[in-house]
Amino acid sequence: xxxxxxxxxxxxxxxxxxxxxxxxxxxxxxxxxxxxxxxxxxxxxxxxxxxxxxxxxxxxxxxxxxxxxxxxxxxxxxxxxxxxxxxxxxxxxxxxxxxxxxxxxxxxxxxxxxxxxxxxxxxxxxxxxxxxxxxxxxxxxxxxxxxxxxxxxxxxxxxxxxxxxxxxxxxxxxxxxxxxxxxxxxxxxxxxxxxxxxxxxxxxxxxxxxxxxxxxxxxxxxxxxxxxxx
Numbered sequence: 400x401x402x403x404x405x406x407x408x409x410x411x412x413x414x415x416x417x418x419x420x421x422x423x424x425x426x427x428x429x430x431x432x433x434x435x436x437x438x439x440x441x442x443x444x445x446x447x448x449x450x451x452x453x454x455x456x457x458x459x460x461x462x463x464x465x466x467x468x469x470x471x472x473x474x475x476x477x478x479x480x481x482x483x484x485x486x487x488x489x490x491x492x493x494x495x496x497x498x499x500x501x502x503x504x505x506x507x508x509x510x511x512x513x514x515x516x517x518x519x520x521x522x523x524x525x526x527x528x529x530x531x532x533x534x535x536x537x538x539x540x541x542x543x544x545x546x547x548x549x550x551x552x553x554x555x556x557x558x559x560x561x562x563x564x565x566x567x568x569x570x571x572x573x574x575x576x577x578x579x580x581x582x583x584x585x586x587x588x589x590x591x592x593x594x595x596x597x598x599x600x601x602x603x604x605x606x607x608x609x610x611x612x613x614x615x616x617x618x619x620x621x622x623x624x625x626x627x628x629x
Contacts (some may be wrong), residue, residue, distance in 0.1 A: 400528045400529070400531055400532030400535065401532060402519065402520050402525070402528075402529055402532060403505075403508070403520070403528065403529040403530060403531065403532025403533035403534070403535075403536075404532040404533060404535065404536040405532075406508040406512065406520075406529070406533060407504050407505065407508050407532075407533035407536055407537055408536065410504040410507075410508075410537070410568075410572060411536075411537075411540055413568030413569070413570070413572070414445075414504065414537060414540055414541060414544075414568055415540060415544050416544075416568075417445045417544075417568045418439070418445070418540065418541045418542075418543070418544025418545045418547075418548060419544050419545075419547060419548035419552060420445075420449070420548060420552075421435065421438070421439060421445055421448050421449060421452075421541075421544075421545050421548060422435045422439075422544065422545040422546060422547060422548025422549035422550070422552055423548040423549065423551075423552020424449055424452050424453075424548075424552075425438060425452050425545075425549055426548070426549040426550075426552055427456075427552065428452055428453075428455065428456030429456065430452065430455065430456070431549070432546065432549040432550060435545055435546070435548070435549035436542065436545060436546055436549070438451070438452065438545075439541055439542050439545040440542060442468060443499070443500075443502065443538060443541065444468070444471075444472055444475075444502060445541075445568065446471050446606075447467070447468035447469075447471040447472050448468070450464075450467045450468060450471055450603060451464040451465070451467055451468045452464075454467050467603060470603050470604060470607070471603050471606055473606075473607050474606065474607060474610050475501060477610060477614070478501055478503075478506040479498065479501065481506070481510060482501070482506065482509060482510065482513075485509075485513050485523075485526055486526060486527070488523055489523070489526070489527055493527045494527075496527075496531065497527055497530045497531065497534075499534070500530055500531060500533070500534020500535070500537070500538065501530070501534075502534070502537060503568075503569065503572050504533070504537055504572055505530055505533045505534050505537065507572045507573075507576055508533055509526070509529065509530055509533070511576060512529070513526060573586060580620055580624060581617045581618075581620040581621040581624060582617065583620075584616050584617055584619075584620035585613045585614065585616050585617025585620070586613065587616070588612050588613050588615070588616025588617070589609045589610060589612055589613020589614075589616070590609065590613075591609075591612075592608055592609040592611075592612030592613065593605045593606055593608060593609025593610075593612075594609075596608040596609060
């Protein structure tokens with residue numbers, strides 16, 4: 400577990416301010432500290448939390464808020480499918496526990512470390528503890544900063560741009576993984592695709608559209624690279 404916490408610790412640069420934003424947004428919308436804390440404990444996903452909170456504070460129904468959060472978190476299906484081959488021999492309850500802590504940061508460190516057979520956390524018996532250690536550190540930090548944001552966020556002056564935390568948290572996840580040409584192509588394809596989809600009115604679904612475009616772009620680039628090397 401210590402290895403997982405150590406691997407994900409640099410990601411706190413983005414997670415801490417993001418948690419403050421999540422807590423402050425809930426408090427500003429009149430949902431209170433308890434609701435902010437509940438969101439972080441149950442949903443445990445920053446972007447979808449902010450979207451669901453926005454729906455509720457704008458007068459939307461709980462059903463619409465849930466569907467909005469689910470739509471944004473559809474990328475977790477892709478993450479799960481990517482990690483599934485590494486966890487096929489683990490017990491169901493262990494995989495269910497790991498699925499709770501599966502967030503962007505945990506996925507990034509897991510998939511990058513497990514793909515290296517010489518990595519100390521790559522053996523099957525080390526994988527679930529690695530995920531749980533990473534998730535425990537992130538979850539503790541997320542819950543703590545959410546409460547702080549809910550308590551003190553409304554008193555933060557508007558001149559302090561906490562909104563920078565949302566893109567920052569994803570940049571911190573993304574940049575260390577761009578280590579080769581297919582990764583560059585995937586990042587550019589996914590980013591451009593998501594922006595274009597949003598501009599064309601796809602809304603929150605633009606994230607999923609961008610993800611599929613990024614995956615397709617990266618797979619094509621990797622295939623082309625392998626073809627050139629053959």
